[in-house]
Amino acid sequence: MDYEELKQLDSKYYMEVFGERMPAVFTHGKGAKLYDENGSEYLDFLAGIAVNCLGYSDEGFKNALKAQIDTLIHTCNYFYNEPQARLAQMLCEKTGYARVFFGNSGAEANECALKLAKKYTYHKGSASDRFVALKQSFHGRTLATLAATGQEKFHAPFRPMPYDFTYIAANDVKAAKAAISGDICGVILEVIQGESGVFPLDQAFVAAVRALCDEHGVPLIIDEVQTGMGRTGKLLAQEHYGIKADITTLAKALGNGVPIGACLASEKLAAAFGSGDHGSTFGGNPLACAAGLYVTAKIDDALLAQITQTGSYFKGKLAALMRRLPQSILDVRGFGLMLGAQLSEAYRAHDIQLKLLKEGFVIGTAGGNTLRFVPPFVIEKADVDNLIGALTAALK
Numbered sequence: 001m002d003y004e005e006l007k008q009l010d011s012k013y014y015m016e017v018f019g020e021r022m023p024a025v026f027t028h029g030k031g032a033k034l035y036d037e038n039g040s041e042y043l044d045f046l047a048g049i050a051v052n053c054l055g056y057s058d059e060g061f062k063n064a065l066k067a068q069i070d071t072l073i074h075t076c077n078y079f080y081n082e083p084q085a086r087l088a089q090m091l092c093e094k095t096g097y098a099r100v101f102f103g104n105s106g107a108e109a110n111e112c113a114l115k116l117a118k119k120y121t122y123h124k125g126s127a128s129d130r131f132v133a134l135k136q137s138f139h140g141r142t143l144a145t146l147a148a149t150g151q152e153k154f155h156a157p158f159r160p161m162p163y164d165f166t167y168i169a170a171n172d173v174k175a176a177k178a179a180i181s182g183d184i185c186g187v188i189l190e191v192i193q194g195e196s197g198v199f200p201l202d203q204a205f206v207a208a209v210r211a212l213c214d215e216h217g218v219p220l221i222i223d224e225v226q227t228g229m230g231r232t233g234k235l236l237a238q239e240h241y242g243i244k245a246d247i248t249t250l251a252k253a254l255g256n257g258v259p260i261g262a263c264l265a266s267e268k269l270a271a272a273f274g275s276g277d278h279g280s281t282f283g284g285n286p287l288a289c290a291a292g293l294y295v296t297a298k299i300d301d302a303l304l305a306q307i308t309q310t311g312s313y314f315k316g317k318l319a320a321l322m323r324r325l326p327q328s329i330l331d332v333r334g335f336g337l338m339l340g341a342q343l344s345e346a347y348r349a350h351d352i353q354l355k356l357l358k359e360g361f362v363i364g365t366a367g368g369n370t371l372r373f374v375p376p377f378v379i380e381k382a383d384v385d386n387l388i389g390a391l392t393a394a395l396k
Helices: 003-013 059-069 082-095 106-123 143-148 173-179 203-216 237-241 286-298 301-324 349-358 381-395
Strands: 026-030 033-036 041-044 099-103 130-134 164-168 186-189 220-223 247-250 261-265 329-335 338-343 364-366 370-373
Touching: 041 381, 059 286, 082 099, 082 261, 082 286, 099 106, 099 286, 106 143, 106 186, 106 220, 106 247, 106 261, 164 173, 173 203, 186 203, 203 220, 203 237, 301 329, 301 338, 301 381, 349 364, 349 370, 349 381
Parallel strands: 130 164, 130 186, 186 220, 220 247
Antiparallel strands: 026 033, 033 041, 099 261, 247 261, 329 338, 338 370, 364 370
16 A cells, blocks of 8 residues: 555544654664665654664564464453563563553553552542642643643643643752642653653752652652663663652653553552552553563663763764754754754754655654654664764755
8 A cells, every 4th residue: 555545544534633644654674774665765763752762673572572472462460471570570670669560551651650649649648639740741641641741732622630730840949849748649750851852851950859759758750651761871761860760650662662651669659559459451461561571681781882872972963063053953952862953943843854754764853843863772873974964954
């Protein structure tokens, strides 16, 4: 089926939540390259929005999934399953958390985190439904995670929102001190705000929020759906800040394309959930956990060092381009292989995205007129050089 046929079928039958999609139909991939129905080759700097961390057609990954498909894809959580138990052990041992719950997405992981913090507050004898989140954040599209998302444009059609969120500006310590008290259920934040334009939080602000949560005895939730699993050169991005959340959420790269989300918690927080308090039909099924096991085992010190090195090279190239074209690129931000280049008002990020797609480069965009780069971890410096050349031409 070619692009036009697929576009017509989609426009007739699919709910129009994505609008008109990008003009390409990918059929297969290898490493960091994608191929469309005409055989044209593309270098991928989007990775399915930070999902396909190992690139495409990783032989070990395919073999792990095939082996699991040959035995058992799904039972349900009435029963124990070995891949689930093994992945729970591996993630907890690698991150230092005590327990984990598996869902199917980042939104579900964040939903679980909010629910766990609410139950923990209930156990303390409080009926509070108040949380603190950051303006310009993004935490998902379920009603609770949409409520946690500090962007009014997402709220208006769906009011009233569940729970009561106070939104404070990122890096405003004074606002954090005013908002965080013993009367709230918790604080949720991303240490790098991805959807709003790849904005890393200030070190002092993150440390202050951690200290305030400790002072008032409220849980700190860090959403690592996009930043976790090595994306920034650390297994968890919060490691760059020298702190540890009470609850951390993961998804995206954890399954390398197979839907899975994880909510990790300390023993004290995890103990708030009892039998029947939460659940999932598909969450943590054998196939998803087989994917997670392979990915988690692959993210070792050597791969993290490679991500750091390639990311530093990439950021340096973007920064050099910004110095050459200061009227085009206003800022370069991020860690590891999660980078953003903010464009001036002379450009629309989406237009540059389309130009690069025509030249064989897949990139993303984010808020604030920002080009977003979250490539597979197998991307190479030569690939970066090729992208920088194409981006230079697109901006001139």
